[in-house]
Amino acid sequence: MIELNLHKKLSTPAGEMDLHFECVLKAGSLTTIYGPSGAGKTSVLRMLAGLMQPDSGVIKVNNQTWFDASKGINLKPQKREVGFVFQDYALFPNMSVRENLEYALATKKETKVIDELIELMELGSLEKRRPDTLSGGQKQRVALARSIVRKPEILMLDEPLSALDQSMRSKLQDYILQIHKEYSPTMLLVSHEMGEVFKLSDEVVVLERGSIKQQGPPSLLFASRQVSGKFQFTGEILNIQKEDIIYIISVLIGNNLVKVAADEREVVKLAVGDKVLVASKAFNPIIQKIG
Amino acid sequence: MEWGPIILTFKLAFITTAILLVVSIPIAYWLASTKNRFKPVLETLVSMPLVLPPTVLGFYLLVAFSPSLFLGRFLNEWFGLKLVFSFEGLVIASIIYSLPFMVHPIQSGFANLPSSLVEASSVLGKSRIITLFKVLLPNIKPSLLTGLVLAFAHTIGEFGVVLMIGGNIPDKTKVASIAIYDEVESLNYASANAYSFILFAVTFAVLLAVYLFNGGYMKRFLK
Numbered sequence: 001m002i003e004l005n006l007h008k009k010l011s012t013p014a015g016e017m018d019l020h021f022e023c024v025l026k027a028g029s030l031t032t033i034y035g036p037s038g039a040g041k042t043s044v045l046r047m048l049a050g051l052m053q054p055d056s057g058v059i060k061v062n063n064q065t066w067f068d069a070s071k072g073i074n075l076k077p078q079k080r081e082v083g084f085v086f087q088d089y090a091l092f093p094n095m096s097v098r099e100n101l102e103y104a105l106a107t108k109k110e111t112k113v114i115d116e117l118i119e120l121m122e123l124g125s126l127e128k129r130r131p132d133t134l135s136g137g138q139k140q141r142v143a144l145a146r147s148i149v150r151k152p153e154i155l156m157l158d159e160p161l162s163a164l165d166q167s168m169r170s171k172l173q174d175y176i177l178q179i180h181k182e183y184s185p186t187m188l189l190v191s192h193e194m195g196e197v198f199k200l201s202d203e204v205v206v207l208e209r210g211s212i213k214q215q216g217p218p219s220l221l222f223a224s225r226q227v228s229g230k231f232q233f234t235g236e237i238l239n240i241q242k243e244d245i246i247y248i249i250s251v252l253i254g255n256n257l258v259k260v261a262a263d264e265r266e267v268v269k270l271a272v273g274d275k276v277l278v279a280s281k282a283f284n285p286i287i288q289k290i291g
Numbered sequence: 292m293e294w295g296p297i298i299l300t301f302k303l304a305f306i307t308t309a310i311l312l313v314v315s316i317p318i319a320y321w322l323a324s325t326k327n328r329f330k331p332v333l334e335t336l337v338s339m340p341l342v343l344p345p346t347v348l349g350f351y352l353l354v355a356f357s358p359s360l361f362l363g364r365f366l367n368e369w370f371g372l373k374l375v376f377s378f379e380g381l382v383i384a385s386i387i388y389s390l391p392f393m394v395h396p397i398q399s400g401f402a403n404l405p406s407s408l409v410e411a412s413s414v415l416g417k418s419r420i421i422t423l424f425k426v427l428l429p430n431i432k433p434s435l436l437t438g439l440v441l442a443f444a445h446t447i448g449e450f451g452v453v454l455m456i457g458g459n460i461p462d463k464t465k466v467a468s469i470a471i472y473d474e475v476e477s478l479n480y481a482s483a484n485a486y487s488f489i490l491f492a493v494t495f496a497v498l499l500a501v502y503l504f505n506g507g508y509m510k511r512f513l514k
Contacts, residue, residue, distance in 0.1 A: 051410050077413040084414045090407035094429035103425065104415045150416065 001027055002154065002186060003060040006047050010210065012038050019043055019210040025154075025203075027062070030180055030187040032197045032218075035207035041190040042087070044207070045156045048188070049084050050077035061153060083147030083155040083185065087162070089139045091131035097142050098127045104149035117145040120182060121175060137168040141175060148183055155185040161196060166255045173199050194234040194275060195254065232279035233258075237272050251278055292482040295462050296470035297489055303378070303466060304446040307385040308393075311442050312435075314386065315393040320423065322394070323401035324409075338395075340388045349455025352384050356456070374456075381457045381464055385446045392441040400434025401427060433505045440501045444494050 002025040010017045019040040025031055033041045046052035048059060050066070053074060059067040066075045091100055101114045118124055121141045131139060140160060147155060160176070161169045173196065180187055191197055197204055198218050206214040206221065214221055235253035242248075247267045249260045260278060262270075270276065322334060340348060356363045356374035366372040374380035404427060412422040428435065450468040457464030459473065467486050474483035 049410075049414055051414070077410070078416045078418065080414075082414060084411065086407045086411060088405060088407055090405065090411035092408060092411075092426050092430070094426070103412075103417075106416060146415070 001025070001062060002048075003058065004044075004048065006044065006054045006057040006059070008040075008043060008047065008052070008054045010040060010043060014038065017210045021205075021207070021212065023205055023212070023215070025186055025188065027186055028184045029203055030189065030201050031203040031205060032189045032191050032201035033205050033207050034191055034194075034197050035213075036192060039207045040210045041207055042158050045084070045158055045188060045190060048154065049082050049156060050075060050080050051084075081150065081153045083150065083152040085140075085143045085147050085155075085157040085160050087158045087160075089131075089143040091139055091142055091146070093131055096128050096130055097123055097134075100131070100142060101146050101149055104146050106150065113149055113151075117149065120178065121145045136163050137172060140164065140172055144172075144175060144179060148179055148185070151183060152185055155179070155187045157187070157189045159190050159192070161191075161193070169193075169196070170199075176200060198234070231285060232277055234275060234277050237270060237274045237276055240267060240270065240272060251276060253278065292485040293470075296465050296467045296486065299378075299462065299465065300447055300467040300490075303381055303385060304443050306382055307389060307446045308439055308443045310382070311386055311389060311393045312439060315390065315397055315438065316423075316428070319394050319397035320401055320427075323398050338391050341391050345388065345449070345451025346455055348388060349384065349452040352380075352387070352452070352456050356380055356383075376456070376458045376460060376464060378457075378463055381453060381466075384452045384456050385449060388449060388452050389442040389445045392445045393438040396434045396438040396441065397431065400431030404430055436501060436504060440497055444497055447490060447494060 004021060004023045004025070006019065006021045008019045010019050017040065021040070021044050023031075033044060035041055043052060047054050047067075054067065054069065056069040057067070058065070058069070061080075065071070065073050066080055067073060092103065095103060098114065098118070101117060102108070102111070105111075105114070118127060121144065123138075123141060123145060126134065126138060126142070131142065134142065144157075144160070147157075157176070161172055164172065176187075176189075177200065179185075189196075189200060191200075201218055204214075204216065204218045204221050205212055233253045235251040235258065237249055238252050238257070239250040240247055241250075245263075247262045247264065249262050249267070249270065251258045251260055258278065318333070318337065322330060322337075353375060354360065356366070358364055358367050358373065358375065363374065366374060372379060374383060408426055408430070409422055412426050413419075417425070448468065449466070450472070453464065453466055453469060454472075457466075457469075459465050459469055465473075467490055471483050471486045471490075474480070474486065
């Protein structure tokens, strides 16, 4: 169990912001911190990893204190058993894929873990390549594998998939789930992608301007707030167009463009760029195999 | 022409460069990673030899190392080091004089590496020293090479500092640049030309090698 109580004054482009994050993570759970950019999500991860020092608060992992401002305890990142996947992957350019993984070993002899991870993440054919010759998705897989070599208690992923396209994303989400299944670390993920949150996490913490707005399972938070539809998707509004007396709203769901009709009262509340839930009930969807 | 001054010049340059490499890496690393408020002071001190007339530097070193004053006497009595008009003194002076040429490229090399590399390494349980040798230094090889070569070439070209603190003692402090001046003074243009040509050719070759290596041309040739 991981208990977090973090306070930190952050200076952001929008001025000073008080970050206050109080949360308990169950061992082996997969929690997502969800929120707009600049909400302080990455800072939470960095404080848990020991890369940033909170102004005050406590971090306790399995009853072991990692940080306690009042007692002056602050474990170095080296002493905390965490894995961290950086947004820019942070692969070491001077080492091959295999050497990047081996670097993470505490002693040089445990190469079994490396072979296992190379197999699990399907990196066999890339083993000898340098990071600068890899694609974004491949780098991501290496970074993910490297973060788990030491079998950390906590694995943190900072917007792991934001730089990848949709199809690559869903594939990598599977890899993340596989890592979680195989090694069951407590995972903490930062994301602003609703689909990702749904697919990956047991628990969501919604962070806005430095404070927690909501917390709970994703289905409870995002989906069934007012709608009890059987058929529902989340997407982003790309365009709102007036046609005669109704409005046509174009919504991007995954990588499909969907047009939804709406009347004036509904449109007032919506704007381009909004995240929306598209739901429907009382008719039978038709399912057809393609290709 | 004698080979003495040429040999002495390269001996001085090699020793100076080797010591500078060891000294500059920690300084450059500290400068690149610190937010300390004294950083500008150290940065200024490191950069001073770039703009200060060599004679000024040489003059103060001469005064500081003079056996009749505290530092010079202390070094002489405790370590038997005589730094005025000696080869050891030349090495110390050259290290100070060429310091920015070694520190600046290495510092900017460190500063250009993404900070996530250091963070990733520390999250993976590695100490700062291991991170420095296994991750940072291997990734700034071009900067290291640039620093090495600039410091080496700059030491070869030294004149003012050497003249002030070393004088003109054959096989001890008479380096090639001094020898050239000496030969011209005594209207010996042929030997002055010989010394000059060697320095010219060596400096050209060394710098060319760096540009070839750092530009990746070498790899193409070797393929």
